[in-house]
Amino acid sequence: MELELARQLAKTNDTKIVLLVLDGLGGLPNPETGRTELEAAWTPHLDRMARQSNCGFTVPVGMGITPGSGPGHLALFGYDPLVYQIGRGALEATGIDFDLLPSDIAARGNFCTVGEDGLIIDRRAGRIETERSAEIVKGLREIKLPGVEVFVEPVREHRFVLVLRGEGLSDAVTDTDPQVLGAKPLLTEATNAEGELTATLVNQWASEAAVYLADRAPANMLVLRGFARAPDWPAMPEVFKMRTASIAHYPMYRGLAKLVGMTALDVGPTIEDTLATLKANWSSFDFFFVHYKYADTAGEDGDFDTKVSKIEEVDAHIDSFLELEPDVLIVTGDHSTPATMAAHSWHPVPFILWSKFGRTDLCEAFNETSLQTGVLGTFPAKEALPLAMGHAGRFRKFGA
């Protein structure tokens, strides 16, 4: 559904929607047993919930397309991930939960190694340790620019974020990253008149940074790319007429939630922390995005058994979600992360929607095989929220 249509249909109500995202939820059969992570897991609560839910699979971006975390989540928030794309610099800032203002310009930075001739010999500065990188960033913060504020934030290993804040800035500037070995870092250039001030400032900053870095090999140079503003998107509360909150511990998911206008609630790392935060804020919001990271972490590590146990951990707490008596409880993922692939994948994602207005559904258990008998079939993830809105009585009738 287009957000514009959602905006036309959305109405307020006193119903509650909980979107519980088990990151990297879907899997593939373990070759030794023929069973997926969900089939191997002991999930009596999710199985019971599946029997009482409408079941199926979501396709995050498109058939055959492996999504990153950004598009996977945006789709679940009702934002078409092919339409709502985030510039690289803004995504990097989002990933560290940096609060970009609309006029800020963010760029992704890499420390790199140059030889005596100034040519890049390692684009990632030997993937220096995050601690060392953060130390170098402290020095870079001393570089001042006229008329604008400068933020330099460490990310992980050789990565950092550069943010310029002030009047008259623009993202119409080119990368300084030549993206190849054996070339010098480039000067940034304005791609139109509006970019000229920004280009001048960035080149001045990069030039002073080069002096500071000169004796800090392997991080003796840096490159910048993906200059971008924070996306100026319609906000969920305004489009869907709900008070929306995220309960996500990791910075990337807090950042994504804030991009679409959710209130990012503070929460600890455990599922008990998650439930405590949910309960404490139950009356203050209508929609809760609840993020559980650890299924994906285990999947990415190729650790089948840990992924199984993390799913079981969520299962053991399902009744705590239901006891809050939400009008709609969705359990799904942002993408599949089969432990056998140790990576995100393109496979459709298990999806169950619990509501008192559900159809009878033939699905008997919460796993990739049983869900194939679900009434919802396989559908675009961006339709999940509209579906929830319908079940929560939050959409008007379309037409008379």
Next chain:
Amino acid sequence: MELELARQLAKTNDTKIVLLVLDGLGGLPNPETGRTELEAAWTPHLDRMARQSNCGFTVPVGMGITPGSGPGHLALFGYDPLVYQIGRGALEATGIDFDLLPSDIAARGNFCTVGEDGLIIDRRAGRIETERSAEIVKGLREIKLPGVEVFVEPVREHRFVLVLRGEGLSDAVTDTDPQVLGAKPLLTEATNAEGELTATLVNQWASEAAVYLADRAPANMLVLRGFARAPDWPAMPEVFKMRTASIAHYPMYRGLAKLVGMTALDVGPTIEDTLATLKANWSSFDFFFVHYKYADTAGEDGDFDTKVSKIEEVDAHIDSFLELEPDVLIVTGDHSTPATMAAHSWHPVPFILWSKFGRTDLCEAFNETSLQTGVLGTFPAKEALPLAMGHAGRFRKFGA
């Protein structure tokens, strides 16, 4: 998926994809037995493959829409058949595997019969035999035009193709075919300034052709329609970053493959020829479009039993495809051709995708009933290649 997105995501890999198209594959129950062609056929190898595959149906163009061979195949090549449409003249040239240059102008020609008053009394010249038509075409080839090369190629019965090759030609000209009985063939007219040279040349050619044809009744006149250039589409090798080859014996399918930039390999008419060509070229290409015509031919003839036996012929050779160890093997059709209808139909087309990264699937056999339990459900045929690209590790992740 848009081709532009595919282009952004595609990456090279050493994996192999085989798309085996059984032309006209899907069917309907025989009223006498209640079984479709696929249900009547003895297909132990395809059934085993279905049990190991991800299964479903494709919709070539849209629900309820019966596709021609062009759109049916283009969809399987990843080209949205509603976006990538071929002008009639270019399609006719494609159908005889005529190599159109980008600047060529092709038209579909019909021999027709006119009375003494010059009015058309038979738009198809009594469907004269192909041999006779080819004989007449030889005479037409003697007509020369100033500054351009002229090709006249017989098609079947009363049909032929006219191609003009040279500088300054345009497809901005109207048909000479009035499309009704009792009217005279028209003069072509330019629809804009660019079409004027072409209109002059076509009228000169048609006028000389009329003289030549005058005593060759029933083919004593001709009409031309659908002046068109070869489509200038993105090429598969460039969009999908694969070395692509067609193994198709019939000119129409070779022509379609060449339109999207595939290398059309020479191959004999039998399935043994097909496999020999596939094996001989295995290391030289990444993607093979393998075309098997005879299921459609039997279907169009309304010959249920022959369609069954042709499907069985393919079944007996399935293991030869698998023994090549492709990373992805798809078996599907370009459209359904139920023998009970003796025509193409709009019914979704059986589809199975074999890959080591497939999900568990409930489908137990390769037929229109069992495939309904497949994990892929019913999906647009244009998504088949993106799905194969994902399973072959040939798409990058979308977004970070």
